[in-house]
Amino acid sequence: MNEWHERALEYASENLSYRDITNKIEEEFGLTNMYNTVRCYIYRHKRKNKNQIIKPEKVKRVVVQNQEPAHHESKWDGTTVLRFAILGDTQFGSKYAQLTYLHDFYDLCVKEGITDVYHTGDITDGLKMRPGHEYELYEISADEMREDVVKHYPKREGITTHFITGNHDASIYKHVGYDIGQAISVRRSDLKYLGRDCATINLTPNCTLELRHPWDGTAYALSYKMQKMIEAMESDSKPNILAVGHYHKAEYLFYRNVHALQTACFQGQTPFTRGKGISVHIGGWIVTIRVDENGTIQGFAPEFVPFYNSIKDDYINFR
Numbered sequence: 071m072n073e074w075h076e077r078a079l080e081y082a083s084e085n086l087s088y089r090d091i092t093n094k095i096e097e098e099f100g101l102t103n104m105y106n107t108v109r110c111y112i113y114r115h116k117r118k119n120k121n122q123i124i125k126p127e128k129v130k131r132v133v134v135q136n137q138e139p140a141h142h143e144s145k146w147d148g149t150t151v152l153r154f155a156i157l158g159d160t161q162f163g164s165k166y167a168q169l170t171y172l173h174d175f176y177d178l179c180v181k182e183g184i185t186d187v188y189h190t191g192d193i194t195d196g197l198k199m200r201p202g203h204e205y206e207l208y209e210i211s212a213d214e215m216r217e218d219v220v221k222h223y224p225k226r227e228g229i230t231t232h233f234i235t236g237n238h239d240a241s242i243y244k245h246v247g248y249d250i251g252q253a254i255s256v257r258r259s260d261l262k263y264l265g266r267d268c269a270t271i272n273l274t275p276n277c278t279l280e281l282r283h284p285w286d287g288t289a290y291a292l293s294y295k296m297q298k299m300i301e302a303m304e305s306d307s308k309p310n311i312l313a314v315g316h317y318h319k320a321e322y323l324f325y326r327n328v329h330a331l332q333t334a335c336f337q338g339q340t341p342f343t344r345g346k347g348i349s350v351h352i353g354g355w356i357v358t359i360r361v362d363e364n365g366t367i368q369g370f371a372p373e374f375v376p377f378y379n380s381i382k383d384d385y386i387n388f389r
């Protein structure tokens with residue numbers, strides 16, 4: 071059974087149309103022209119099982135996905151202006167990673183006096199994401215990827231990077247049970263690991279920052295996923311600031327009193343995104359917030375720092 075077979079049956083059990091199922095499968099597994107293959111597979115499966123779709127066990131694929139956020143406290147000294155940087159999807163190990171721009175961004179952070187950078191996951195490109203993924207990598211084992219991050223992730227005096235891991239990082243965990251986030255932070259004291267998929271940080275007693283790395287496919291409209299995500303939040307557990315990686319897009323949205331950012335990425339177009347017609351935004355954010363004496367946000371100023379043209383084979387500059 072291929073990995074997508076199981077997922078296709080799962081969607082079929084939700085009574086989705088063949089077209090919808092195909093779209094989802096193509097998006098999640100990076101496949102194309104699957105309509106007939108998917109339809110035939112489900113049809114045959116239905117016939118074999120006398121029109122009864124048996125729901126496959128879901129345990130396998132939710133094993134590391136979107137856990138409860140881990141909570142972290144950050145010391146607030148009562149200052150009313152807070153500045154920090156947010157970025158994500160650095161995809162170390164990928165031939166399309168934009169390490170030069172990542173270093174440029176950290177240089178800017180130094181110049182701007184930033185001490186804390188928050189990373190929304192996919193610090194590495196992971197392993198075996200889909201058939202052929204290995205050809206997009208310059209490092210092909212978990213240990214090599216860890217060493218690469220330890221060696222080449224920007225290290226700047228006075229800057230701490232707080233990071234979660236994403237679906238690409240988790241592919242390593244899924245395949246070999248190796249938590250690369252943990253392994254990286256052991257070797258680099260300036261890279262603080264906050265957990266898998268999501269984490270919340272109290273920047274002040276009344277200002278929470280939530281870092282999230284969703285696992286689903288991208289949407290046709292830039293703001294769609296963010297709106298849906300914020301709509302799904304219960305009013306008493308919404309963060310004040312939400313930073314979302316994974317989609318490789320830059321966006322600021324203020325919705326239901328949540329200051330939400332999509333964190334863009336430091337990876338150029340890959341054969342996967344190009345084939346799917348997905349655009350990517352390269353860059354990071356510098357955020358300035360004004361809070362009152364209780365730490366409640368009074369003003370939110372996101373500044374996006376874009377990098378326009380991706381550098382071809384930039385990984386070679388770091389060999």
Ligand SMILES: [Mn+2]
Nearest residue numbers: 159192238316
């Ligand atoms: Mn990613």
